[in-house]
Amino acid sequence: MRYLEITVPEGKRRAVLDVLEDEGFDYVVSDETSGRGKAAVVRFPVPTQAVEPLLDRLERAGIGDEASVVVINAETVVSEEFATLRERYSRGGQTGSRTSRQVLRTKADELTPPFAIYTVMLLISAVVATAGLLADSPAVVIGAMVIAPLLGPALAANVGIVTGDGRLKSTGFTYQIAGVTMVIVASVALAMLARLAGLEPAGVDIVAATELEERVAPNLFSLAVALGAGIAGILSLTRGFSEAIVGVMIAAALIPPSAAVGITVAWGMSGAAIGAAGLVVVNLLSINLAALATLWIAGYRPQGPFDVSPTRTPTYTYAAIFGIGLLILAAPLAGVTLLDFHTTELQSAAESEVNAVLAEPQYDELESDEVAVELDGDYPTQSVDRVVVTVSGREPGPEPGLADRLYKAIGPHSDGPLVVEVQYVVAEERGENATAEATIERGRRTAAAESRP
Known part of the structure; x- marks a missing residue:
C-alpha cells in the first residue's frame, strides 16, 4: 500500500478531486496558504497497483510537472472502502503489484551514487579484482564484485529509455562507460606495478599462471551471466528483491573481465586483451538488452495516447543497437564454444x-x-x-x-x-x-x- 500527498496548483483543484472521486478514493483536502501558487494539498491511501494508473490519469487531466506528488509506503489501512478499492485493483491476485513507473524512476536514480563516490568505489574494486586475479584467489575477486556499485547505472539507463527520462538515460550510460574505463586503467597501472616489482615474473604465461583463460577466451556460456544479471536487476527493482545480491551478479559480468583487460595489456598480450575486452563489451550489451526487454515487456512505458509513440521508437532503436552489436560480437564466442x-x-x-x-x-x-x-x-x-x-x-x-x-x-x-x-x-x-x-x-x-x- 502507498500513501499519496499531492500539492495541487492553482486552478487544478476541481480536476484533481474529480479524478479521485471518479476512481473512488477516500481523500482529505487541506487548503494551501503559503502563497506559492498552490491551491490545496490532497492526501489519501492507495493500493500499490493503483499508483501508476492514477498518476497517468491525473497527467491526462492536465496535472503535470507543476504538481508535487509524494509517494509513501503505508503499513496498513483500516477501512472497508479501501478494502473494496484494493480488491478492484488487485484483480484477484498479486500479479499487478509492481512498482509504478514514477517510483521506478526514483529508485533507479537513488541506486546511482554521486560520481565521486562511484569513482572511489570502482577504483577500490579494480584494485581488489586485479590483486585477486594475479594471486589466483577467487575469494578476493568475489570481494571486488561485492563493493562495485554497478547496479544503479545499468538500470538507470534503461529505465530512462522506456520512460522517456533523458537525464536518467544519459547518466546511466555515462556511468557505465566511465566505470568500465576506470577499472581497466586502474588494472593496467596495478598490473604494471606488480610486474615491475617482480611479484609476477616477466616472461611467464600470466593467463595460465593465474587462471584468466575463461575471461580472455570467453564462450557463449559467458552470455548467460550477463543476460541473467540484466533480467534479475530489473526484477529486483520492480518486485522488491535484494538489489545487493543482483548488484554482485552484474559486477561479476563486468569487473573481472575489465581487470583481465588491464592485466593482459600490462603483460603485452594483445590477443588476450582483445578477448577480454570483447567479453566486457558483450556483457555490457547483454545486460542492457536484457534489462530493456524486461522493462518493455513488463509495461514500464508511458501509457498515455501521446506518450507511447515517442518512447517506443527510442526503445526499439536502442534494442536494435544492443541486439545487432551482440550478434556481431557473439560470433567469436560461438567459435570458442565449438573449440571447447x-x-x-x-x-x-x-x-x-x-x-x-x-x-x-x-x-x-x-x-x-x-x-x-x-x-x-x-x-x-x-x-x-x-x-x-x-x-x-x-x-x-x-x-x-x-x-x-x-x-x-x-x-x-x-x-x-x-x-x-x-x-x-x-x-x-x-x-x-x-x-x-x-x-x-x-x-x-x-x-x-x-x-x-
Whole structure:
C-alpha cells in the first residue's frame, strides 16, 4: 500500500478531486496558504497497483510537472472502502503489484551514487579484482564484485529509455562507460606495478599462471551471466528483491573481465586483451538488452495516447543497437564454444585410444599417466596445437615407434594438423617389499617423442 500527498496548483483543484472521486478514493483536502501558487494539498491511501494508473490519469487531466506528488509506503489501512478499492485493483491476485513507473524512476536514480563516490568505489574494486586475479584467489575477486556499485547505472539507463527520462538515460550510460574505463586503467597501472616489482615474473604465461583463460577466451556460456544479471536487476527493482545480491551478479559480468583487460595489456598480450575486452563489451550489451526487454515487456512505458509513440521508437532503436552489436560480437564466442566442444571430444577420444594402444602386449611395461590436449595460446581464437601423452614405466628410455603408433590412433579424431607428443616418466620403487610405505620417485627422464603429420 502507498500513501499519496499531492500539492495541487492553482486552478487544478476541481480536476484533481474529480479524478479521485471518479476512481473512488477516500481523500482529505487541506487548503494551501503559503502563497506559492498552490491551491490545496490532497492526501489519501492507495493500493500499490493503483499508483501508476492514477498518476497517468491525473497527467491526462492536465496535472503535470507543476504538481508535487509524494509517494509513501503505508503499513496498513483500516477501512472497508479501501478494502473494496484494493480488491478492484488487485484483480484477484498479486500479479499487478509492481512498482509504478514514477517510483521506478526514483529508485533507479537513488541506486546511482554521486560520481565521486562511484569513482572511489570502482577504483577500490579494480584494485581488489586485479590483486585477486594475479594471486589466483577467487575469494578476493568475489570481494571486488561485492563493493562495485554497478547496479544503479545499468538500470538507470534503461529505465530512462522506456520512460522517456533523458537525464536518467544519459547518466546511466555515462556511468557505465566511465566505470568500465576506470577499472581497466586502474588494472593496467596495478598490473604494471606488480610486474615491475617482480611479484609476477616477466616472461611467464600470466593467463595460465593465474587462471584468466575463461575471461580472455570467453564462450557463449559467458552470455548467460550477463543476460541473467540484466533480467534479475530489473526484477529486483520492480518486485522488491535484494538489489545487493543482483548488484554482485552484474559486477561479476563486468569487473573481472575489465581487470583481465588491464592485466593482459600490462603483460603485452594483445590477443588476450582483445578477448577480454570483447567479453566486457558483450556483457555490457547483454545486460542492457536484457534489462530493456524486461522493462518493455513488463509495461514500464508511458501509457498515455501521446506518450507511447515517442518512447517506443527510442526503445526499439536502442534494442536494435544492443541486439545487432551482440550478434556481431557473439560470433567469436560461438567459435570458442565449438573449440571447447571439440577439445573435450578429442580429449576423451585420445584417452580411449591411448588405453587401447598401451593394452597391446608389446607395451605391457607402460602405463598411461595423463593425456592432455594443449592449445596454441593464440588468444582469443585458439586452436588445438598438440596432444601430450605421459606414460610411465621402469625402463628409462623411450619406446621405439610408440609415438607413431599413438599418432595413427589419435590423428583421425582431429579436424586439422595435429602433433602427438609422448613424454616418459620413469617410476622407481625403493625397498625390498612393495608396501604402502614404499617410496616412489617420479622424474621426467627424457624429453618427448613426437609424431607430426
